[in-house]
Amino acid sequence: MSKNLSEVLFSEKNNVRETSSLIANSGSKKHQRQHQSTLDGQQSVGWYRLLKLLQWSWQGIDIIDCYEVLAKISASTNPRTDSNLLDTVIGFRSGNWSYEWSKKAMTYQKQANQYSQDGDTQQAQQHYYLASQLYSVASYPHLKGDENSIQAQTLAVTNYRQSFMHNRHALLKEIQVPFQGKQVTTFLHLPNDDVIHPVVIVSAGIDTLQCDFLPLFERYLKPAGIAMLTVDMPGVGFSNHLKLTQDTSLLHQAVLQHVADIPWVDQSRVALMGMRMGANALNRLAYVEPHRAKAVVSVGAAVASVFDDINRFKQLPVMTLDCLASRMQLQKSDASYLYQHCVPFSLIKQGLLGRKKVKTPCLSIGHSDDLMCSEQDLKLMARISYESEAKIIDKSPIFDSYLITLQYSAQWLAKHLQE
Amino acid sequence: MSKNLSEVLFSEKNNVRETSSLIANSGSKKHQRQHQSTLDGQQSVGWYRLLKLLQWSWQGIDIIDCYEVLAKISASTNPRTDSNLLDTVIGFRSGNWSYEWSKKAMTYQKQANQYSQDGDTQQAQQHYYLASQLYSVASYPHLKGDENSIQAQTLAVTNYRQSFMHNRHALLKEIQVPFQGKQVTTFLHLPNDDVIHPVVIVSAGIDTLQCDFLPLFERYLKPAGIAMLTVDMPGVGFSNHLKLTQDTSLLHQAVLQHVADIPWVDQSRVALMGMRMGANALNRLAYVEPHRAKAVVSVGAAVASVFDDINRFKQLPVMTLDCLASRMQLQKSDASYLYQHCVPFSLIKQGLLGRKKVKTPCLSIGHSDDLMCSEQDLKLMARISYESEAKIIDKSPIFDSYLITLQYSAQWLAKHLQE
Numbered sequence: 083m084s085k086n087l088s089e090v091l092f093s094e095k096n097n098v099r100e101t102s103s104l105i106a107n108s109g110s111k112k113h114q115r116q117h118q119s120t121l122d123g124q125q126s127v128g129w130y131r132l133l134k135l136l137q138w139s140w141q142g143i144d145i146i147d148c149y150e151v152l153a154k155i156s157a158s159t160n161p162r163t164d165s166n167l168l169d170t171v172i173g174f175r176s177g178n179w180s181y182e183w184s185k186k187a188m189t190y191q192k193q194a195n196q197y198s199q200d201g202d203t204q205q206a207q208q209h210y211y212l213a214s215q216l217y218s219v220a221s222y223p224h225l226k227g228d229e230n231s232i233q234a235q236t237l238a239v240t241n242y243r244q245s246f247m248h249n250r251h252a253l254l255k256e257i258q259v260p261f262q263g264k265q266v267t268t269f270l271h272l273p274n275d276d277v278i279h280p281v282v283i284v285s286a287g288i289d290t291l292q293c294d295f296l297p298l299f300e301r302y303l304k305p306a307g308i309a310m311l312t313v314d315m316p317g318v319g320f321s322n323h324l325k326l327t328q329d330t331s332l333l334h335q336a337v338l339q340h341v342a343d344i345p346w347v348d349q350s351r352v353a354l355m356g357m358r359m360g361a362n363a364l365n366r367l368a369y370v371e372p373h374r375a376k377a378v379v380s381v382g383a384a385v386a387s388v389f390d391d392i393n394r395f396k397q398l399p400v401m402t403l404d405c406l407a408s409r410m411q412l413q414k415s416d417a418s419y420l421y422q423h424c425v426p427f428s429l430i431k432q433g434l435l436g437r438k439k440v441k442t443p444c445l446s447i448g449h450s451d452d453l454m455c456s457e458q459d460l461k462l463m464a465r466i467s468y469e470s471e472a473k474i475i476d477k478s479p480i481f482d483s484y485l486i487t488l489q490y491s492a493q494w495l496a497k498h499l500q501e
Numbered sequence: 502m503s504k505n506l507s508e509v510l511f512s513e514k515n516n517v518r519e520t521s522s523l524i525a526n527s528g529s530k531k532h533q534r535q536h537q538s539t540l541d542g543q544q545s546v547g548w549y550r551l552l553k554l555l556q557w558s559w560q561g562i563d564i565i566d567c568y569e570v571l572a573k574i575s576a577s578t579n580p581r582t583d584s585n586l587l588d589t590v591i592g593f594r595s596g597n598w599s600y601e602w603s604k605k606a607m608t609y610q611k612q613a614n615q616y617s618q619d620g621d622t623q624q625a626q627q628h629y630y631l632a633s634q635l636y637s638v639a640s641y642p643h644l645k646g647d648e649n650s651i652q653a654q655t656l657a658v659t660n661y662r663q664s665f666m667h668n669r670h671a672l673l674k675e676i677q678v679p680f681q682g683k684q685v686t687t688f689l690h691l692p693n694d695d696v697i698h699p700v701v702i703v704s705a706g707i708d709t710l711q712c713d714f715l716p717l718f719e720r721y722l723k724p725a726g727i728a729m730l731t732v733d734m735p736g737v738g739f740s741n742h743l744k745l746t747q748d749t750s751l752l753h754q755a756v757l758q759h760v761a762d763i764p765w766v767d768q769s770r771v772a773l774m775g776m777r778m779g780a781n782a783l784n785r786l787a788y789v790e791p792h793r794a795k796a797v798v799s800v801g802a803a804v805a806s807v808f809d810d811i812n813r814f815k816q817l818p819v820m821t822l823d824c825l826a827s828r829m830q831l832q833k834s835d836a837s838y839l840y841q842h843c844v845p846f847s848l849i850k851q852g853l854l855g856r857k858k859v860k861t862p863c864l865s866i867g868h869s870d871d872l873m874c875s876e877q878d879l880k881l882m883a884r885i886s887y888e889s890e891a892k893i894i895d896k897s898p899i900f901d902s903y904l905i906t907l908q909y910s911a912q913w914l915a916k917h918l919q920e
Contacts, residue, residue: 128896135555140565145558146716149904156896156905168896297565477547477575477587485568486575 098229100163100172101179102130105225105404106414130167131179131223131401132289140485141215141294151182180230183220184237187213191241198248207248214241214293223289223401224318225408235291235319242269242293252304257311257344261336267320268292268337271299271310272346279309280351280499281344283337285360288326289405291319302492308499309347313337315360317409326409328426330359331366338367338374350376351499355491357381358454359409359427365444365463366429372440377498379491380446380463386435387456389428395421397453436462443469445494447487450476517648519582519591520598521549524644524823525833549586550598550642550820551708559904560634560713570601599649602639603656606632610660617667626667633660633712642708642820643737644827654710654738661688661712671723676730676763680755686739687711687756690718690729691765698728699770699918700763702756704779707745708824710738721911727918728766732756734779736828745828747845749778750785757786757793769795770918774910776800777873778828778846784863784882785848791859796917798910799865799882805854806875808847814840816872855881862888864913866906869895 133152139145156168158177163170171177194209217238221231246254253272258265269292273279282303284295292312299310316324316333324333334354342349354375356364361383368378388394396417398406407415410423429435446463448455457474464472473487552571558564575587577596582589590596613628636657640650665673672691677684688711692698701722703714711731718729735743735752743752753773761768773794775783780802787797807813815836817825826834829842848854865882867874876893883891892906 136558136564139555139558140568145555145904146720149559150908153905153908301565485564486572489569489572 098174099227100170101223101225101228101231102167102170102404103163104227105407105412107400107404107416128166128168130164130169132399136485137294138215138219140297141218142212142297143215143219144212147186147216151186154182155179174230178230179222180220180228180234183216184230184234187216187220187234187237187241190216191237194241194244198244203248203250207245210241210245210248211296214238214245217241218291218293221291223405224291225404226317226322226411227408238291238293239319252300255346257340259333259337259340261333262324264323266314266324266333266336268314269312270344270346271296271304271312273304273307273309275346278348279307279346280353281309281311281341281347282353282355282495282499283311283313283334283341283364284355285313285315285334285363286356287358287360287405288315288318288409289402290315298488298492302489303495306492306496308492308496311337311341311344311347315363315409317411325411326359326406328432329366330363330427331370334363334367335371338371341374349374351501352376353495353499354378355381355495356383359384361385362427362429365466366432366434368442368444368466369429369434369438369440372442375442377495378442378444379495380444380448381487381491382448382452382455383446383459383463384427384454385429386459386462388454389421389424389426390430392418392421394453394456395424430462435459436465439465439467441467441469443467443498445471445473445491447473447491448475450474517593518646519589520642520644520647520650521586521589521823522582523646524826524831526819526823526835547585547587549583549588551818555904556713557634557638559716560637561631561716562634562638563631566605566635570605573601574598593649597649598641599639599647599653602635603649603653606635606639606653606656606660609635610656613660613663617663622667622669626664629660629664629667630715633657633664636660637710637712640710642824643710644823645736645741645830646827657710657712658738671719674765676759678752678756678759680752681743683742685733685743685752685755687733688731689763689765690715690723690731692723692726692728694765697767698726698765699772700728700730700760700766701772701774701914701918702730702732702753702760702783703774704732704734704753704782705775706777706779706824707734707737707828708821709734717907717911721908722914725911725915727911727915730756730760730763730766734782734828736830744830745778745825747851748785749782749846750789753782753786754790757790760793768793770920771795772914772918773797774800774914775802778803780804781846781848784885785851785853787861787863787885788848788853788857788859791861794861796914797861797863798914799863799867800906800910801867801871801874802865802878802882803846803873804848805878805881807873808840808843808845809849811837811840813872813875814843849881854878855884858884858886860886860888862886862917864890864892864910866892866910867894869893 135148155177158171160171160177169179174181190209190213194206197206217234220234224231255270257268257270259268292314303310314321316326341352352375354364361380362385364378365380365385368375403415403420407420444463444466446460448460450457460472460474464470574596577590579590579596582591588598593600609628609632613625616625636653639653643650674689676687676689678687711733722729733740735745760771771794773783780799781804783797784799784804787794822834822839826839863882863885865879867879869876879891879893883889
C-alpha cells in the first residue's frame with residue numbers, strides 16, 4: 083500500500099453523513115429493542131447494524147479480528163448520531179464503523195503486498211482476500227450516498243481482484259452486461275478456462291456485495307466443476323445506480339440473456355441461486371424466462387408473506403428497512419410508508435407464485451420461524467413445477483439453517499446441471 | 502495417522518451410552534423449548550448441546566467445517582435417544598456427535614502428519630492445533646463416563662501437544678501438580694524460556710477443556726510477555742477424577758502454591774483469570790490466598806445469584822445442569838434436586854462475597870442480562886478491594902461481551918503484573 087493512499091484513506095473527515103442518519107426514520111424506531119433473530123444474523127441491542135458474525139466468519143474473517151474491531155467501536159468516546167447505538171460514531175475517524183474496519187482491512191492489504199513482493203502467492207492471495215472481506219464489512223450495509231462506504235467498497239473490489247491475480251486454482255473474469263444503456267459489472271468465477279462450464283447465477287440480499295460469496299464457489303461449486311456468476315442487486319455495488327422496482331428480475335434477465343455471449347460457460351446449463359431479495363429476483367426470473375434456467379435454488383426468499391402482511395413487515399430490523407428504502411431510492415424508511423411501496427414485491431400479488439406453473443425445478447430452503455420467508459412461502463415456491471421441493475428447517479438456529487444447507491443446495495444444483 | 506489407529510477409532514460401537522442419556526433428567530425437561538441466550542452460546546431448539554459457534558470460531562475452527570458437521574448430524578437417520586434432539590444419535594457411528602466431529606478432526610490430523618513429514622512446521626503446527634480443537638468439540642460437553650468423549654479428549658490433548666512440538670514461537674510445558682495423593686496435569690504456555698515470566702492461572706466453565714483457550718495466550722498474553730497456566734476444573738479433563746465441591750478453589754489453591762516450584766515463572770507475579778464456574782474457583786481463591794495473587798479477572802462469574810435464586814437456576818440449559826451434576830458426581834440433574842446441592846456454591850452464603858475484604862484488585866466483567874451472573878454479582882465482586890472495578894456491558898450480544906473484553910482484561914492484567 084503506498085503511503086499516499088494510506089494518507090488519503092485515513093485522513094479524518096468529520097463532515098460526512100453518518101450511515102444510520104442517511105435514511106430518515108422515526109426516532110423512536112431506531113431505539114426499538116428488538117430481539118428478533120432473523121436469517122440475517124442477530125439483531126443486537128445497542129447496534130444499528132445487524133451483527134452478522136457467523137456470516138463474516140463463514141466468509142473467512144477471523145472472529146478475533148471482529149471482536150477487536152467491535153471493541154474499538156464500542157469504546158469510542160467520539161460523538162454519535164444516536165448515543166444509544168454504538169456503531170453510529172460520526173465522521174471518518176476513530177470509533178467510526180467504516181474507519182475501524184478499513185483500518186483492520188489495511189493491515190491485511192499491507193501484508194498481502196509484502197507477500198506479493200516476496201513471491202509468496204498463496205499467502206498474498208489469502209491476505210488480499212481477507213482485506214477485501216474486511217473492506218466489505220467496512221462498507222456494510224452499503225447505503226447509497228454513504229461516502230465512507232463507497233470508498234471501502236472500491237477497496238473491497240480492488241483487493242478481491244488482486245486476490246484472484248494470485249490465485250492459481252481459479253479464475254475471475256469481469257463480465258460487462260449491457261443494461262439500460264450502461265454496463266453492469268458482474269464477476270464470473272471459473273474453476274479454469276480449459277473447458278466450458280455450467281454456471282450458476284448468484285444474488286443475495288440487498289445488504290450484501292457480490293464479493294461476499296466466494297466460499298460458496300470454492301467449497302461447493304468449483305469442486306463440482308460449476309462456474310459462479312455473481313450479480314449485485316439493484317441499488318448495491320456495481321448496480322448502485324439502478325433502482326429496485328417491483329420488476330425485481332429485470333437486471334438478472336439481462337444477465338441471463340447475456341450468458342449466451344460469455345465464452346467460458348455453457349448457455350444450455352444455467353441455474354439460478356438467490357437469497358432473500360436476491361431469491362425474489364431469481365424466482366421471478368424462473369417464471370419470466372422458463373426456458374433459459376435449468377434449475378433455481380431459493381434460500382429464505384423474500385417473495386410473499388413479508389410483503390403481504392404489514393405486521394410481519396413492521397418487525398423487520400431498522401437497518402433492513404433502511405436498505406430497502408435505499409435500494410428503492412426512497413428518502414425515508416418509516417415502516418408504514420415503506421410497506422406501501424413494497425407490497426408489489428409480493429410474487430403472489432404479481433400473479434406468479436402459486437398461480438403460474440413452469441417446468442423449472444425449484445429447491446426452496448428456509449426456516450419455519452423466519453420473518454422474511456414463511457413456511458407457506460416455501461411450500462408455494464415448491465409448487466412452481468413438478469420436480470420442485472421445499473426443505474423446511476424447524477430445528478437449529480435460524481441463521482445457521484442456510485449455511486448448513488449450502489452443501490445440499492450445491493449437490494442439488496450439480497444434479498440438475500448434468501449434461 | 503496410522504491405519505491402525507484409524508481403524509480402532511472409527512470402528513462402529515453401538516453399545517456405548519449416548520451423551521444426553523448419561524445424566525438422568527425428567528423427560529419433559531429435555532424437550533423444553535428454551536430460547537434463553539446465555540454467555541455460553543445460543544441454545545437452539547432441537548439440540549441437546551449448546552451450539553457455541555462463535556466460541557469455536559474464536560478457537561480457530563473453520564465455521565464452514567462446523568456447518569458441514571452439523572449438517573451431517575442433522576441429516577442422520579440413525580436412531581436417537583430423543584428423536585427431537587438432533588445431536589443424540591446413539592452409538593459411535595454416522596450421525597453421532599463425537600463420531601462426526603472426530604472424523605473431521607482426523608482429516609486435519611492426517612494433513613498435519615503429512616506436513617510434518619514434509620518439514621513444513623508452520624502448517625503442521627496449525628493443522629495439529631485445528632485437529633485438537635475439533636477433537637475437543639467431539640468430546641464436548643465432556644461428561645464423565647461418556648466413552649466417545651474420553652477417546653476424543655485423549656486425541657485433543659495429543660494433537661495439542663503435537664502442535665506445540667512444531668511451534669517455534671511458544672512453548673508448552675506440562676506441570677504435574679500434586680493434589681490429594683495424585684498428580685493433576687496442567688499446561689504452562691510460555692512465550693519462551695529465556696527469562697522468568699509473570700503468569701496467569703486460567704480456568705473456564707465446567708464444559709470446557711484447558712486446550713480451548715490458546716487464542717487468549719497467543720493474541721493477548723504472549724505479546725505482553727505473560728505466561729498462561731491452564732487448569733481443568735474438577736470433574737473435567739485431567740481433573741476428571743476430582744469431585745466439584747463447595748470448596749471450589751481447593752485444586753486451584755494447590756496449583757497456586759505449586760507455582761513456587763515452577764522454574765519458568767515469577768511466583769511474585771501471579772494473577773488469576775476465571776470464567777463461569779472457573780471464576781467462582783478463582784474468586785474464592787483470591788479470598789483464601791490474599792497474598793499470593795496479584796490480581797484476579799472474573800468473566801461472567803457464577804458466584805452468587807444463580808445459586809441464591811432457584812428461579813434463575815431453573816432457567817439454566819439442560820446441558821449445563823447435566824454438566825454440573827457430572828462434575829459433582831451426582832446421578833441426576835433435575836433442577837430442584839440439583840439446586841439443593843448447588844446452593845453452597847454461593848460465595849455470599851460462604852461469607853466471602855460482599856463480606857470480606859482483601860487487597861487483591863479484581864476486575865469483574867459481565868453482561869447485565871446474563872442468567873449466570875447478575876449486575877449485582879458484578880458489583881459485589883468489585884467490592885473485594887479498593888482497586889477493583891466492575892465492567893458491566895448492557896449493549897451487544899451477551900455472548901460476545903466476553904470475547905470483546907478479552908483485550909481489555911489482558912491489558913488490565915499486564916498493568917497489575919508489572920514489576
